Amino acid sequence: MGYATNDGRPIRFEMAGSTLVIRVAPSKAPIGEFVFRIFEDPDGTECGLVVGMKLHGTGPDGSFKRQGIGRRALEFVETEEGILPAFRYPDGQRWEDGSHLIDDGPMFAKAMVSEGRAIWYNSPTDAL
Secondary structure (H helix, E strand, O other): OOEEOOOOOEEEEEEEOOEEEEEEOOOOOOOEEEEEEEEEOOOOOEEEEEEEEEEOOEEOOEEOOOOOHHHHHHHHHHHHHOOEEEEEOOOOOOOOOOOOOOOOHHHHHHHHHHOOOOEEEOOOOOOO
């Protein structure tokens, strides 16, 4: 399946262990990443708790933010890797594992959960 930004630039995703590396053509350099902690939910579904995500705001050919890259990254992880993305519900705490959401993170996570692209992960002891 091919992935592209909202303005049509091709996106390449590469899973390296539990890190999803993001590249946007024509650049060969990574422009962002999602880091997951993989766990199994009580139903046996493989999930990936987001413990880090970043997207560099601009590149030589324009802005990468608000281009649908994060949305497509989560779609890739679920459809191509079989991992259901999960976000820790923004509760104001700072978690040692990095799963707390900052900056645009809470807004992005809420949108992805409401669209059914991710789930909330609420307990620090669930299957980890």
